[in-house]
Amino acid sequence: MGMEWAWLLPAVCTGAFVVVAALGRWLPGRGSLLAIGAIGTAFVLFWFVMADVVGNGPGSFSRAWFDSGDLTVRLGMRVDKLAIVMLGLVSAVSLAVQVYSLRYMRGDPRFGWYFALHSLFAASMLALVLADNLLVFYITWELVGLGSYLLIGFWWERRSASEAAKKAFITTRIGDVALLIGILVLFKATGTFELSQIFAMAQAGEISQTTINLSTVLIFIGAAGKSAQFPFHVWLPDAMEGPTPVSALIHAATMVAAGVYLVARMAPLFVLAPGVLDLVAFIGLTTVFIGAALAMVQTDIKRILAYSTISQLGFMMLALGSLGFTAAIFHLLAHGFFKALLFLGAGSIIHAMHERQDIREMGGLRSRLPATWVAFVIAGLALAGIFPLSGFFSKDDVLFSVLDNRGVVWFAAGLIGSVLTALYVARLLYLVFLGEPRSQAAREAREAPLGMTLPVMALMAPAAGLGLLALAWGDYDGFGSFLVFLPFGSRPFEFHGAVFWPSLALAFSAFLMGLSMYRQTGGVAPALVRRRIPWLLTALDNKLYLDHVYQWTVDHVVLVGSRLVALFDRAVVNDAGVDATGRATRWSGLVLRYHETGLVSTYMLTIAVTAMVIVLIVITTG
Amino acid sequence: MIELEYVLFLSAVLFSLGLFGVLARRNAVMILLAIELMLNAVNINLVAFTVYLSPDLLVGIIFAIFIITVAAAELALALAIVLRLYRTRSSVNVDEVNLMRW
Numbered sequence: 001m002g003m004e005w006a007w008l009l010p011a012v013c014t015g016a017f018v019v020v021a022a023l024g025r026w027l028p029g030r031g032s033l034l035a036i037g038a039i040g041t042a043f044v045l046f047w048f049v050m051a052d053v054v055g056n057g058p059g060s061f062s063r064a065w066f067d068s069g070d071l072t073v074r075l076g077m078r079v080d081k082l083a084i085v086m087l088g089l090v091s092a093v094s095l096a097v098q099v100y101s102l103r104y105m106r107g108d109p110r111f112g113w114y115f116a117l118h119s120l121f122a123a124s125m126l127a128l129v130l131a132d133n134l135l136v137f138y139i140t141w142e143l144v145g146l147g148s149y150l151l152i153g154f155w156w157e158r159r160s161a162s163e164a165a166k167k168a169f170i171t172t173r174i175g176d177v178a179l180l181i182g183i184l185v186l187f188k189a190t191g192t193f194e195l196s197q198i199f200a201m202a203q204a205g206e207i208s209q210t211t212i213n214l215s216t217v218l219i220f221i222g223a224a225g226k227s228a229q230f231p232f233h234v235w236l237p238d239a240m241e242g243p244t245p246v247s248a249l250i251h252a253a254t255m256v257a258a259g260v261y262l263v264a265r266m267a268p269l270f271v272l273a274p275g276v277l278d279l280v281a282f283i284g285l286t287t288v289f290i291g292a293a294l295a296m297v298q299t300d301i302k303r304i305l306a307y308s309t310i311s312q313l314g315f316m317m318l319a320l321g322s323l324g325f326t327a328a329i330f331h332l333l334a335h336g337f338f339k340a341l342l343f344l345g346a347g348s349i350i351h352a353m354h355e356r357q358d359i360r361e362m363g364g365l366r367s368r369l370p371a372t373w374v375a376f377v378i379a380g381l382a383l384a385g386i387f388p389l390s391g392f393f394s395k396d397d398v399l400f401s402v403l404d405n406r407g408v409v410w411f412a413a414g415l416i417g418s419v420l421t422a423l424y425v426a427r428l429l430y431l432v433f434l435g436e437p438r439s440q441a442a443r444e445a446r447e448a449p450l451g452m453t454l455p456v457m458a459l460m461a462p463a464a465g466l467g468l469l470a471l472a473w474g475d476y477d478g479f480g481s482f483l484v485f486l487p488f489g490s491r492p493f494e495f496h497g498a499v500f501w502p503s504l505a506l507a508f509s510a511f512l513m514g515l516s517m518y519r520q521t522g523g524v525a526p527a528l529v530r531r532r533i534p535w536l537l538t539a540l541d542n543k544l545y546l547d548h549v550y551q552w553t554v555d556h557v558v559l560v561g562s563r564l565v566a567l568f569d570r571a572v573v574n575d576a577g578v579d580a581t582g583r584a585t586r587w588s589g590l591v592l593r594y595h596e597t598g599l600v601s602t603y604m605l606t607i608a609v610t611a612m613v614i615v616l617i618v619i620t621t622g
Numbered sequence: 623m624i625e626l627e628y629v630l631f632l633s634a635v636l637f638s639l640g641l642f643g644v645l646a647r648r649n650a651v652m653i654l655l656a657i658e659l660m661l662n663a664v665n666i667n668l669v670a671f672t673v674y675l676s677p678d679l680l681v682g683i684i685f686a687i688f689i690i691t692v693a694a695a696e697l698a699l700a701l702a703i704v705l706r707l708y709r710t711r712s713s714v715n716v717d718e719v720n721l722m723r724w
Binding site for chain 2: 593594596597598599600601604605608
């Protein structure tokens with residue numbers, strides 16, 4: 001068993017999807033056990049694959065898929081350390097989430113279908129990270145989007161859920177179209193879909209700078225759509241309409257990470273386009289602020305986490321744009337675990353609160369839900385970047401690469417972002433767990449059953465201790481040397497005083513300040529802000545009016561445009577084209593039939609005149 | 623020897639007479655006669671071209687013989703139709719035979 005068997009990971013999950021979707025209702029547990037068995041197998045296989053890759057270095061495996069003219073498309077996978085990190089994250093979080101769902105989704109009428117979809121999603125995501133070829137990548141990318149769409153709209157009887165699913169699908173689709181065009185631009189320039197060949201040609205200078213810039217911008221737009229970067233982030237909070245474990249898996253840990261993964265995978269191309277990297281960093285930083293600011297004012301616990309995810313994805317993009325590819329992937333990994341933990345904890349809270357998600361109705365849950373409290377504290381502090389939890393190391397790495405490659409101004413902006421993070425984490429923790437219970441449901445809340453707390457506890461370990469991966473111990477040289485992006489060398493994690501002290505001090509003091517602020521006011525938004533800058537609060541409450549802008553655009557641009565197209569279709573294509581042809585035929589038949597008199601002499605005359613005309617034409621034209 | 627043009631002129635006059643007959647006559651038998659006139663005008667043309675332009679090849683003459691044969695067969699068929707027409711309508715006026723029209 002080695003890396004040549006890595007394709008088995010997605011294959012088992014695909015098999016589970018097919019079997020559970022088709023035969024689920026006759027299987028024990030409506031197929032859920034089979035789905036969990038499949039992802040469990042994938043998780044076990046992951047360790048073998050990882051051992052092989054770590055021991056023997058990366059490998060590529062492919063075979064011819066189909067020929068089309070001169071083009072041979074190969075179906076292949078590239079098993080390297082970047083893929084390994086993603087495989088581990090996806091299979092581990094998927095496993096935890098599916099075990100959690102077993103209890104959380106109990107009694108749902110489409111219980112089996114839920115697990116089938118989870119298998120489909122896991123399979124597409126595992127295949128996506130293994131793809132060594134842009135065509136395969138794009139196919140799995142779309143499959144991931146499909147899985148997300150189906151799971152957001154899992155409770156499609158609720159109108160809001162089906163609307164959210166549509167919104168997510170259409171918004172990410174805009175990015176997907178850009179990605180497809182980017183892939184085709186690259187294909188036109190290189191004549192291949194193989195990543196390794198494209199990179200080789202790019203480094204040899206065989207692709208023009210314009211092509212590289214254009215394709216990386218388009219690919220980044222695709223990544224921004226999937227990773228909910230500004231201005232495409234609007235779909236992610238609405239995606240919280242799906243079941244909470246889905247939010248944990250897809251909209252926090254894995255799918256939204258696909259965009260970050262894409263940029264990291266295309267790193268050899270992006271480093272050749274410095275202007276595009278500036279754009280990536282800028283969009284990332286904007287997203288950090290927008291996500292964090294909006295997370296401050298939301299009252300729905302899942303939406304707070306969703307905006308926090310957006311903000312953290314912004315940090316990853318910021319790191320990517322600052323050449324900190326390893327830092328971005330490390331933050332992706334750590335964030336995947338602690339955010340999944342937060343979402344699963346939120347699921348337990350929602351479960352205990354009888355499907356209420358409004359944090360204004362919570363409070364004082366610390367004594368009612370002790371296990372969830374511990375999980376939330378660990379994951380929340382990790383999110384806020386408090387030493388020695390995983391988030392501290394990854395965020396430190398991100399901030400260091402920003403300081404190193406972008407300078408002090410960007411670094412300061414990143415620090416403000418992490419201060420905002422600590423603030424909304426403090427708000428979330430205080431309003432949910434501390435203070436007095438603010439509703440009957442909160443007073444009667446009971447801890448979730450063991451089936452749900454077990455996976456939560458299992459995720460606590462990586463959320464807390466993943467930072468150890470950043471450090472060197474024994475033969476292991478730390479994450480910076482484990483995952484190396486050419487042309488950059490290895491960069492072991494160090495405690496840089498310039499990053500360590502300000503980031504830790506600011507995050508810690510912001511966290512404490514947030515706690516005391518909410519303790520004093522007890523309100524949902526700090527009274528100070530409400531009094532001094534009410535316009536900011538109004539703007540944030542309206543999600544910075546972005547949804548209004550999009551709605552206006554749809555109403556006044558898209559719909560007007562489609563009405564024009566419809567008008568053209570009706571007037572020109574239908575009336576003047578199809579109908580007119582029919583009418584002309586009918587009309588000419590009506591007129592010409594009077595020539596058919598039935599008299600022999602008429603026909604003869606026609607023949608004679610026609611013959612003479614033809615002869616005349618022949619004579620006159622020579 | 624008579625010039626080719628005169629022969630062609632004769633043929634053209636005959637053809638035009640035939641055409642006029644076909645267009646102007648109402649009697650089916652007269653139309654058939656006019657058609658024969660046109661066919662023979664063509665025959666004159668073919669024979670004349672052979673004699674004047676390629677006396678060694680005889681192509682036109684063979685063609686003329688073919689046309690005479692076909693004309694005979696066609697005339698036999700046409701007269702049979704005229705006979706049937708007369709039996710059903712007691713008339714051979716083609717203007718009265720106009721059932722197949724709009």
